[in-house]
Amino acid sequence: MSKQTILQVENLKVSFDVSSEGDMPWTKPKKLQAVNDISFTLNSGETLGIVGESGCGKSTLARAIVKMVPAEAGKVLWLGNDLLSLSNSETRQYRKQIQMIFQDPLASLNPRMNIGEIIAEPLRTHYPKTAESDVQSRVSDVMNKVGLLDNLVNRYPHEFSGGQCQRIGIARALILKPKLIICDEPVSALDVSIQAQVVNLLMDLQQEMDLALIFIAHDLSVVKHISTKIMVLYLGNMVELANSNEIYQYPRHPYTQALISAVPIPDPSIEKNKELILIEGDLPSPINPPSGCVFRTRCHKAQEICSIEKPEFIESSSSHSVACHFSD
Amino acid sequence: MAQNLSESGAGRSLWKDARLRFIQNKAATLSLFILILIVSFSFVGPYFAVWSYEQIDWNAMGSAARVGMPSIESGHYFGTDDLGRDLYSRVIQGTQISLMVGVLGASVAVIVGTLYGATSGYLGGKTDQIMMRIVDILMSIPYMFVLILLLVVFGRSIGMLFIGIGLLSWLDMSRIVRGQTLNLKNKEFIEAAKVTGVSDFKIITRHIVPNLLGIVAVYATLLVPGIILAESFISFLGLGVQEPSTSWGALIKEGAGTISYDTEWQLLFPLAFFVVSLFCFYFIGDGLRDALDPKER
Amino acid sequence: MSLLEVSNLKVRFETADGEVNAVNNVNFSLDEGKILAIVGESGSGKSQTVFAMTGLLDHNGYATGSVKFQGEEILNLSNKQLNKIRAEKIAMIFQDPMTSLNPYVRVSDQMTEVLVHHQGLSKSDALKQSISMLDAVRIPDASNRIRMYPHEFSGGMRQRVMIAMSLLCRPKLLIADEPTTALDVTVQAQIMQLLADLQKDFGMSIILITHDLGVVAGNSDDMLVMYGGEIMEIGKTESLYSKPTHPYTQGLMSAVPRLNDSEERLITIPGNPPNMMKPPEGCPFSPRCNYSNDKCSNVSPILSSVNKSGHYRACHVEVERIV
Numbered sequence: 001m002s003k004q005t006i007l008q009v010e011n012l013k014v015s016f017d018v019s020s021e022g023d024m025p026w027t028k029p030k031k032l033q034a035v036n037d038i039s040f041t042l043n044s045g046e047t048l049g050i051v052g053e054s055g056c057g058k059s060t061l062a063r064a065i066v067k068m069v070p071a072e073a074g075k076v077l078w079l080g081n082d083l084l085s086l087s088n089s090e091t092r093q094y095r096k097q098i099q100m101i102f103q104d105p106l107a108s109l110n111p112r113m114n115i116g117e118i119i120a121e122p123l124r125t126h127y128p129k130t131a132e133s134d135v136q137s138r139v140s141d142v143m144n145k146v147g148l149l150d151n152l153v154n155r156y157p158h159e160f161s162g163g164q165c166q167r168i169g170i171a172r173a174l175i176l177k178p179k180l181i182i183c184d185e186p187v188s189a190l191d192v193s194i195q196a197q198v199v200n201l202l203m204d205l206q207q208e209m210d211l212a213l214i215f216i217a218h219d220l221s222v223v224k225h226i227s228t229k230i231m232v233l234y235l236g237n238m239v240e241l242a243n244s245n246e247i248y249q250y251p252r253h254p255y256t257q258a259l260i261s262a263v264p265i266p267d268p269s270i271e272k273n274k275e276l277i278l279i280e281g282d283l284p285s286p287i288n289p290p291s292g293c294v295f296r297t298r299c300h301k302a303q304e305i306c307s308i309e310k311p312e313f314i315e316s317s318s319s320h321s322v323a324c325h326f327s328d
Numbered sequence: 329m330a331q332n333l334s335e336s337g338a339g340r341s342l343w344k345d346a347r348l349r350f351i352q353n354k355a356a357t358l359s360l361f362i363l364i365l366i367v368s369f370s371f372v373g374p375y376f377a378v379w380s381y382e383q384i385d386w387n388a389m390g391s392a393a394r395v396g397m398p399s400i401e402s403g404h405y406f407g408t409d410d411l412g413r414d415l416y417s418r419v420i421q422g423t424q425i426s427l428m429v430g431v432l433g434a435s436v437a438v439i440v441g442t443l444y445g446a447t448s449g450y451l452g453g454k455t456d457q458i459m460m461r462i463v464d465i466l467m468s469i470p471y472m473f474v475l476i477l478l479l480v481v482f483g484r485s486i487g488m489l490f491i492g493i494g495l496l497s498w499l500d501m502s503r504i505v506r507g508q509t510l511n512l513k514n515k516e517f518i519e520a521a522k523v524t525g526v527s528d529f530k531i532i533t534r535h536i537v538p539n540l541l542g543i544v545a546v547y548a549t550l551l552v553p554g555i556i557l558a559e560s561f562i563s564f565l566g567l568g569v570q571e572p573s574t575s576w577g578a579l580i581k582e583g584a585g586t587i588s589y590d591t592e593w594q595l596l597f598p599l600a601f602f603v604v605s606l607f608c609f610y611f612i613g614d615g616l617r618d619a620l621d622p623k624e625r
Numbered sequence: 626m627s628l629l630e631v632s633n634l635k636v637r638f639e640t641a642d643g644e645v646n647a648v649n650n651v652n653f654s655l656d657e658g659k660i661l662a663i664v665g666e667s668g669s670g671k672s673q674t675v676f677a678m679t680g681l682l683d684h685n686g687y688a689t690g691s692v693k694f695q696g697e698e699i700l701n702l703s704n705k706q707l708n709k710i711r712a713e714k715i716a717m718i719f720q721d722p723m724t725s726l727n728p729y730v731r732v733s734d735q736m737t738e739v740l741v742h743h744q745g746l747s748k749s750d751a752l753k754q755s756i757s758m759l760d761a762v763r764i765p766d767a768s769n770r771i772r773m774y775p776h777e778f779s780g781g782m783r784q785r786v787m788i789a790m791s792l793l794c795r796p797k798l799l800i801a802d803e804p805t806t807a808l809d810v811t812v813q814a815q816i817m818q819l820l821a822d823l824q825k826d827f828g829m830s831i832i833l834i835t836h837d838l839g840v841v842a843g844n845s846d847d848m849l850v851m852y853g854g855e856i857m858e859i860g861k862t863e864s865l866y867s868k869p870t871h872p873y874t875q876g877l878m879s880a881v882p883r884l885n886d887s888e889e890r891l892i893t894i895p896g897n898p899p900n901m902m903k904p905p906e907g908c909p910f911s912p913r914c915n916y917s918n919d920k921c922s923n924v925s926p927i928l929s930s931v932n933k934s935g936h937y938r939a940c941h942v943e944v945e946r947i948v
Binding site: 053054161162163164191192193194195196197199200203218219220221222224225245248258259260261262263264265266267268269270271272274276278279280282283 | 666667779780781782809810811812813814815817818836837838839840841842843844862863866876877878880881882883884885887888890891892893894895897898
């Protein structure tokens with residue numbers, strides 16, 4: 001299949017108004033910049049991994065793309081159409097093509113519906129005239145695809161394990177044959193052996209259905225395994241974007257370097273002799289981010305220019321971009 | 329914990345689990361049984377009655393203390409009141425009226441309150457603020473005062489009683505439902521429905537309301553006694569159902585008034601029904617709450 | 626004599642649906658100054674093992690067997706007796722520091738309480754020691770920060786406060802139950818580094834419970850792998866990583882995605898974690914094991930030694946077939 005650009009995000013910004021406790025009702029709320037000027041493209045069949053730690057804005061970014069939270073500025077071009085400029089009813093037709101799976105497998109399923117109904121819901125919502133027998137057979141098909149026995153259709157979510165619930169969520173996302181699935185920390189709540197099953201499943205489905213994935217996680221090892229390219233976020237800003245192998249072997253941003261160094265490798269001989277790049281200090285408040293480069297307060301390379309001028313996100317070689325005055 | 333799911337078949341829904349837990353609660357099940365008995369009594373009882381509820385037994389009139397005692401031979405199983413009317417039939421009548429007002433009033437409150445609260449909670453923002461402020465304002469109006477006013481202006485009737493009580497009791501329910509909705513709104517399965525493109529209306533009816541039913545059921549069973557009490561108070565004031573129709577409250581009022589004349593049965597029978605029914609509703613409500621506890625496995 | 630010797634530890638719970646055997650036949654020992662990692666997934670019983678040791682089981686939990694700390698039996702002691710051991714000899718830190726600290730009480734009060742109660746210090750002495758302990762766990766500006774409330778600290782800071790609190794009485798053994806699971810990876814690296822440094826400074830032993838094989842690799846001398854309430858394999862960390870002799874350990878090592886390698890597919894362990902209500906007969910791992918035979922599903926394997934340096938495994942299948 002030829003690589004076609006399906007998603008193009010341009011200069012996306014999301015902010016929230018927050019009031020502190022003890023404020024008077026008329027006090028102007030402060031602005032929390034959750035996502036600050038993010039741009040990237042995604043082709044069909046590709047996986048974009050988004051990594052970052054708490055407060056980096058990765059979940060907000062995902063939700064802004066599917067219009068679950070309002071964007072302050074920027075464009076989300078899906079097959080050329082800017083989703084952000086469309087009305088709710090106009091956006092609805094695109095919802096068939098972009099689906100989402102969530103972190104808590106059990107909480108993402110309505111406890112009062114059986115899994116047959118849960119999986120069928122997207123189909124019934126967008127194609128209400130589908131005959132009941134067709135609905136049933138499509139539900140069966142997609143359940144088999146994700147490795148669930150179809151005689152389980154009448155069971156309820158709480159009767160399944162975490163890994164099985166996540167498969168149900170994936171089945172629900174697949175039934176409309178979408179082009180993109182956004183995965184928000186889909187394996188963080190699962191055991192290691194089950195994580196591996198779900199990751200493999202996603203990769204198989206991706207190949208089979210030419211599916212694009214946006215995979216958000218804090219576990220860099222899992223992200224690297226499944227992603228074609230990886231974006232690193234810090235406090236709502238993009239700091240680095242590159243192919244997954246490249247970002248592991250040649251990380252150029254100090255934060256990415258520290259992040260990779262911090263990931264524990266399951267190999268005692270490597271771990272015990274590792275040179276750890278420790279970042280000291282705490283995450284700054286997103287309401288009052290540092291001037292210039294947001295990472296400068298914890299960066300061992302920070303100089304005066306870092307507090308004055310925010311570094312631009314520059315593409316260096318073969319689709320490897322960094323935002324740093326002193327990148328390697 | 330996942331069971332062995334290799335067998336097919338119907339799943340074990342949360343309602344089934346709740347039913348099992350409810351049955352295990354002895355107090356609640358007993359109360360349910362007693363309540364069913366009382367309700368059946370109000371349907372079946374009239375077939376055993378000798379006198380109707382408004383018929384006057386001229387023998388007993390004015391001399392209830394001497395002649396109007398409960399007895400099987402005279403046909404006055406529960407005795408008579410001061411006017412010589414058969415208390416057995418009047419208690420049946422009172423049971424019918426009071427339970428009807430309670431249950432139907434609670435139903436109105438539940439339906440209106442749930443829809444209002446769920447919509448307000450789900451829509452959020454300014455709409456929610458305005459809707460809840462309206463509720464606040466309505467709640468601050470002295471309830472009894474308004475009810476009495478309505479009854480005086482529009483005349484005393486059962487219908488007016490329903491409307492008055494039902495329309496004012498939905499306020500609490502709407503607050504409770506709104507709170508639960510706010511809680512549910514942030515759950516991931518609601519997000520999933522939104523991303524899929526399910527309409528707001530379907531989200532409220534298919535996803536939010538079924539998950540509210542637990543709380544609603546509990547509070548509804550606690551609302552019924554509250555409404556019965558309100559109606560009884562109104563009747564006690566003399567503004568309740570019109571004679572010769574009667575309710576527990578009216579009967580208790582009459583019975584209390586004659587208590588010094590050695591006619592205890594006039595108070596004790598309606599009071600017993602009243603108290604036992606209320607206790608049953610409270611135990612059932614309690615049992616429902618335990619059975620539907622969200623801390624399920 | 627080992628610092629800690631656990632023999633035949635069994636934990637069962639009585640629930641409305643029947644009896645759950647959470648832990649079966651756990652045997653291990655820990656020497657002074659060593660770090661033991663206990664690894665397992667959901668239902669493995671790793672947390673219940675240490676809860677049983679420290680008397681923290683739920684009221685419907687029953688522990689049998691023997692737990693000897695410095696030669697003395699501590700299993701099933703009364704709360705009063707256990708309280709003398711807790712904090713002074715054995716300290717514990719948990720996964721979520723927010724719920725381990727009382728949100729209504731200042732950190733200073735929570736810390737000084739430990740010293741006043743266990744070591745009879747005066748309040749001012751206790752405060753001095755608490756501040757110096759906060760310095761030791763690298764909390765900046767400790768003397769001012771100590772007067773704050775828990776919610777005013779970040780997640781990583783709170784975990785440091787927990788560590789500081791647990792070390793106030795210089796315990797011989799620190800049990801850390803998933804101490805970094807809820808933290809970001811860079812914060813995790815800081816905390817694990819801190820624990821390693823403190824371990825050297827204070828000379829204490831650590832039992833580290835986790836499911837993260839990367840954390841185990843860098844921070845333990847020995848490791849114990851649990852599944853379905855039983856020990857599958859136990860030995861030196863290096864040995865288990867380089868040559869796992871149990872199918873489950875092998876499976877885990879293959880299923881973990883590694884940053885430093887580019888396998889196309891992760892090798893998974895098929896099936897689901899065990900249902901502890903109806904545990905399988907025989908070896909708990911047999912339903913998911915590639916090597917299992919009839920004996921495996923009927924007879925529970927016992928720990929047998931693999932070599933002379935304390936490496937044991939519980940498996941019926943010969944080592945040669947697995948390695």
